[in-house]
Amino acid sequence: RCLVVPYGSARISSALLACPYFHLPDDLISFPSGAFNGRNHLTELTIPASITTIGDGAFKGCTSLIKLTLPTALKTVGNYAFRECASFIELTLPDSLTTVGEHGAFGGCASLAKLTLPAALNSIAGGAFRGCMSLTELTLPAGVTSIGTYAFCGCSGLTKLTIPDGLVTIGNYAFCGCTSLLELTASTALTTIGSYAFCGCTSLTSLNLSSAPTTVGNYAFCGCTALVSCNLPDNLPTVAEGAFFGCTSLTEL
Numbered sequence: 554r555c556l557v558v559p560y561g562s563a564r565i566s567s568a569l570l571a572c573p574y575f576h577l578p579d580d581l582i583s584f585p586s587g588a589f590n591g592r593n594h595l596t597e598l599t600i601p602a603s604i605t606t607i608g609d610g611a612f613k614g615c616t617s618l619i620k621l622t623l624p625t626a627l628k629t630v631g632n633y634a635f636r637e638c639a640s641f642i643e644l645t646l647p648d649s650l651t652t653v654g655e656h657g658a659f660g661g662c663a664s665l666a667k668l669t670l671p672a673a674l675n676s677i678a679g680g681a682f683r684g685c686m687s688l689t690e691l692t693l694p695a696g697v698t699s700i701g702t703y704a705f706c707g708c709s710g711l712t713k714l715t716i717p718d719g720l721v722t723i724g725n726y727a728f729c730g731c732t733s734l735l736e737l738t739a740s741t742a743l744t745t746i747g748s749y750a751f752c753g754c755t756s757l758t759s760l761n762l763s764s765a766p767t768t769v770g771n772y773a774f775c776g777c778t779a780l781v782s783c784n785l786p787d788n789l790p791t792v793a794e795g796a797f798f799g800c801t802s803l804t805e806l
Contacts, residue, residue: 617640619640737761770796
């Protein structure tokens with residue numbers, strides 16, 4: 554069953570019927586907060602090229618949504634916009650996108666295995682991909698300078714992470730519980746690793762921080778039980794409380 558929204562409907566309300574597919578008009582200009590919130594019958598959607606902003610919670614809880622085509626002119630994805638869209642497998646964010654909202658914009662997309670981030674993105678918002686447990690590899694765009702709190706927390710399938718040279722800040726709990734992450738090499742620009750940033754990364758075996766940072770937060774690597782060696786920078790003024798607490802395999806520091 555398909556719902557066709559008439560041409561000339563410049564805005565779409567949140568009072569939408571439950572159906573698996575929507576055909577939206579090409580001249581649609583507004584995609585408000587909560588437009589498709591909880592529409593768990595929705596399986597496929599192409600967002601018109603005219604859309605530049607997707608509002609807060611627009612697709613939150615669309616648990617059956619498998620295929621989503623985003624417009625090439627999209628600039629902003631709102632807070633928790635696609636949170637708990639648990640059937641996503643692959644997602645390509647357009648190069649025009651510069652802002653991804655807080656509070657888990659794509660958090661809880663448990664089936665998301667392949668993610669392509671836009672080159673223009675300069676920060677990863679707090680909780681943006683929290684709980685995307687099927688994500689296995691991730692390359693952060695070269696322009697990313699900060700990773701927010703809980704950004705990739707609980708991405709338990711993530712084994713490989715490529716950090717750009719310009720990354721400055723990794724927020725609190727950013728990769729906490731990424732239990733499959735095997736190794737980490739910090740960027741030369743990195744100054745801050747937040748508290749509990751890599752706590753519970755139980756597969757992490759080696760850590761190279763020799764060129765950075767200047768601040769390592771409390772319990773940053775606590776519970777990394779497979780960590781054997783860690784290179785710390787010469788200019789690190791102090792090691793915070795519990796930074797390596799519970800790293801029971803650590804033999805070289």
